[in-house]
Amino acid sequence: MAPTPQWVKELKPSGPQGHELLKQERAKSKLPVEQLSQFLFTRGGLERKHGILAILEKEKVFYKSQNYFAGRVDRFETALARAKRLRQLTVQHGWSVEDFRAATELISEPGPYGLHESMFLITLRDQGTPQQREKFYKPALNYEIIGCYAQTELGHGSNVRGLETTATWNAEDQTFTIHSPHLTASKWWIGSLGRTANHAVVMAQLVIAGRSHGPHPFVVQIRDLKTHEPLENIHIGDIGPKFGYNTMDNGFLLFNNVKIPHFNMLARFSSVDPQTNRYMRPSSPSLVYGTLTWVRSTIVMQAGGVLARGVTIATRYCAVRRQFQDRDAPEWEKGENQVLNYTMVQIRLLTLLAATYALHFTGKGMMQLYETNQNKMSQDVGQVGSAQRGAGPEETHSGSDLLADLHATSCGLKSLASTIAAEGLETCRRACGGHGYSSFSGIGPWFADYLPTTTWEGDNYMLSQQVARYLLKSARSVMKGEKPTNDTTQILSNFLAKSDIGAAFDVLGRDEDIVAAFAWRTAFLTFEALKHRDEQKKAWNDLLVDFYRLSRAHSQYLVVKNFYETLQSPSLTAELDPETVTVMYKLFRLHSLHTLENEASEFYTSSAVTVRQIQLARTSAVMRLLEELRPHAVRLVDAWDFPDWQLDSSLGRYDGKVYEDMFYRASEQNPLNAITVDPYPDSPVLFKKNDSAQFKSKL
């Protein structure tokens, strides 16, 4: 590639410059960004992040600039190099779990150790006996063995009970035979398996004397610890390229009657007695669902931050980008208008900005609920959950009220929060116009890597059935006259008590009435569904669409409620000045009223609000909130405190030097510009490779 000529180097963007515009934006509002960041993340959290960032930025292997150019193999090799370096730094600096998590968030790339560091370790820790922990968990913690969690199969994702891989007990030599009877039994999508792992926790149907006891976890060594070649009668590989997540080696795994010792069945909760050849039942099956609830809660907790990256990038860029004059502006006002001033952009971006805060507070609430439950369970049984993934607790045990509520809440909120985050990122990308499509926007690659979250750990549509089942059950108990035991049964009884006299919520005047209107609609839909199911005896399958709507309504209520409760908490007024508190209330109203208006027909139908209120919510309340929040937009995204190094985005730069950065990356960092082609149809493709073909080499 020819060097950039001097006359090009001297060019500047036409004025006003991006950095001037962002400076103006920040001057328009007095919102105390640092105070707000501390409220969101705590001072300690922020200090941790910046301390670790200082270490990571010095490491060349983490430089992101070539991420988007390389092919699959090179990208994977780089990702593995990064994972190794991260591990080395963790040891070297003695990082805690929180430090390590902060580092992975800054790096923001799925890595080949990903499933070793999560499901493999957690499962060994929580489902192993002390002896098994000694043999497997300890070396795994030290990376002497590297593992993965092999549950999903080519033919079975959501339905864990349908797994085809078998683990057959051999009484004669006290072993299990792990076997894949069909092609569809092949383990598939297993993170860290394709190239990296040498061990796997394999979920397989336990068969004893011809009788199946359902899926159980087995530790299987799959590759040689020295040569790293697959062991005999084991076939492994990477499953190929994906929409995103290409730095991870999701793999497949087939077994041809592979024997493993009795010791390798993870036996904390269930086991095979080698003397009697009998199956030992789970001691406390309710504990088995803890890990998946934790995983879902984490997804809820992260959703706000995931979306906030897109909102930060799009908001800053829309403040820098100017396009067209205001149609009503006087002729002498010649300058073009910042795109962020257009209401059609505001209604997309500022509502998502409000959603980032709503999701963040909801995620915190969800985590608190999870921890409350964990503490209660520890008191009850003196031990905590394990990692068997699958169907909900209602199906296998009666369960405590709190656990059932936690399970349903985590299902519904996982579904809603990840849908809002994924679809919101695409809205942010599109709000950036053409440049949103460039990888340098930083939104597209992030979106693609996030997208599987809508499918894994429970498909967002499937999960809604768990929520509906829980709400129907709660409604039945309320109908029977049982006393409310939690918020869900409370809102259902409130509705029943008032359903004759009807509702009259002042959603435009009183914030608590907004929350009440969301509760009312949820209760209305719950009893409608109950009528369809219990009175009209409709088939379950005919109600799935209703159930999805019900789950969505319930989860939207939870988000609105969590946001409102955060505003009511004493810590808010203690930590934030009154003006910032006012802005937080406006974000709450914007999120709630915009959601209400989008779901208008359910709110009408339930009589929670009138047609006139909905009309006013949109044409008056929402539009005015957009106008009032507009001056604070850039500071509100600044408060999310994403370092440029993390965002890796030309459009979202803190300093607004959008065009300079786009141009620099395209012109100086683009390996395609190192080749010269022959453009004519009858010649070969390549004219020559230029000297700087080293661009093509990986990092």
Next chain:
Amino acid sequence: MAPTPQWVKELKPSGPQGHELLKQERAKSKLPVEQLSQFLFTRGGLERKHGILAILEKEKVFYKSQNYFAGRVDRFETALARAKRLRQLTVQHGWSVEDFRAATELISEPGPYGLHESMFLITLRDQGTPQQREKFYKPALNYEIIGCYAQTELGHGSNVRGLETTATWNAEDQTFTIHSPHLTASKWWIGSLGRTANHAVVMAQLVIAGRSHGPHPFVVQIRDLKTHEPLENIHIGDIGPKFGYNTMDNGFLLFNNVKIPHFNMLARFSSVDPQTNRYMRPSSPSLVYGTLTWVRSTIVMQAGGVLARGVTIATRYCAVRRQFQDRDAPEWEKGENQVLNYTMVQIRLLTLLAATYALHFTGKGMMQLYETNQNKMSQDVGQVGSAQRGAGPEETHSGSDLLADLHATSCGLKSLASTIAAEGLETCRRACGGHGYSSFSGIGPWFADYLPTTTWEGDNYMLSQQVARYLLKSARSVMKGEKPTNDTTQILSNFLAKSDIGAAFDVLGRDEDIVAAFAWRTAFLTFEALKHRDEQKKAWNDLLVDFYRLSRAHSQYLVVKNFYETLQSPSLTAELDPETVTVMYKLFRLHSLHTLENEASEFYTSSAVTVRQIQLARTSAVMRLLEELRPHAVRLVDAWDFPDWQLDSSLGRYDGKVYEDMFYRASEQNPLNAITVDPYPDSPVLFKKNDSAQFKSKL
């Protein structure tokens, strides 16, 4: 990579097999697939496609199997090789324009000649004088020069009038100086420019004696015809990786006072008189918008087929994939349920299936409208449109009724149709569960390549302003008592005449009432918007959200109307048997009622329907239509007649051998499986590259 062991080769998916399930599906319905395909595409169209497919399949360069593994540079080189081979085949077989288009649709990959073959050639043809056509168009047709169309700049996309590149007239030597005064003036996103083109049509502000006359097209040679190096004072390159479209070399282009002769300003409609140094005005400015209207109409025409690919893949896969038992099924019915049987899947996929037909018929209607207009204009002025892109005709001339209607229709439908297609593809991908995320699904890459369509040729949000402006103008004329001259003014007067007595549309009983209800809602929203703008004097910017809704409502009406008119046309009953006609009516109702229900609040507010009707539309009509259409689903997608070679999808295979294909591609075609890594944190990344590292080499 180790060879696949024999025991793996012998494995089959667990039964029932995919090919058996699809056979059953096809046996459930008697829909005559071939007859329906012919109705959609004509017999000639189908024969053309299959003839060309037979030629393309034999060419190794077009094999798609390695598309998803390579890095950007290799993918681009392969794409250029394909473009060259396609050109060679075109010459060799004497392919017509239609043949060539059929070939590119089968190949389904943006290629480096793309903009040469479209905007460059069209602009030279339509905006050049006979002498200019001789000099530029003729060699371009023969690929002796390769060009691009350079309009968009780093700082200016939508707003063409804001372009910064200047073409200054030099009276002294009768030349123009092309110059980029700022970095933001850099041409950006220009297809075929980055590596391929040696010429460009450059849109630049024409400046004569210090006065600007707006953007005009200039032909500029940018690279040496032999060495292919950029000419002096011209800086060119590829703009870097994107979310999709990475086989295209979208480029940037900067000029440092480059002189071109007077001859190079495309002068069919406007020019500079070299004797008087005066600007010659456009002879017929209304003609200038023809090309962009054509481009938008093409997008509308293609949207149905674009979406149908995703719907075909997802529908077939959801008929093969089985997951969970039906909850209400008796215990002895042990088998898992086809995913397509779940109503939550049907409401996503079958409604999109209906949308593919709706969009297809709308696209045909749009093209007819375009051609009617072209014929009328040819009669009027004896010549056809040209290719200046930018603002709508209302802004520069009063325009004929037909042209204004055509312009607004193409804007609104382009926005609606491409939004439905893009978002629908993502819905299809998600309906495939985890495997939808694999590149082998064929949906993700197709989605990513299609996505820019929502932004280019008029951003889908921006375009809605053009529609609103036209509707407001039409409403004003109706208010003044002017007689209706077209369908738009007709529905507005109908509404005015009846608005006192109100509407009573039997949307559940009469198909024509569905169309009338959509018309009513559009008229209602139009007069609402008119009141806000003309009576309440609201700012234009405060109405953008209303305008977007208005445009959407109007375009949804047009889709419903076009679908209904197709059903009413004599050719339908002539070409299709009665049972197929009945199915078409069901698709019409499903699309219309599902849309009506999604937009329920606007239909209520306009009093077009009652709350009760909406409730029934969903809980009764739509759910019943899903059930009735379910048996025909696979045949209805078969009628779209996509060859497997084109879909390039494991999940969407005609024969249902989904799992075998997924496994084959992952296991035998995946270059990542040719490397063996060292998994431990303190070792280097690569253990060894296996012998079959030739996988890494490009095609």
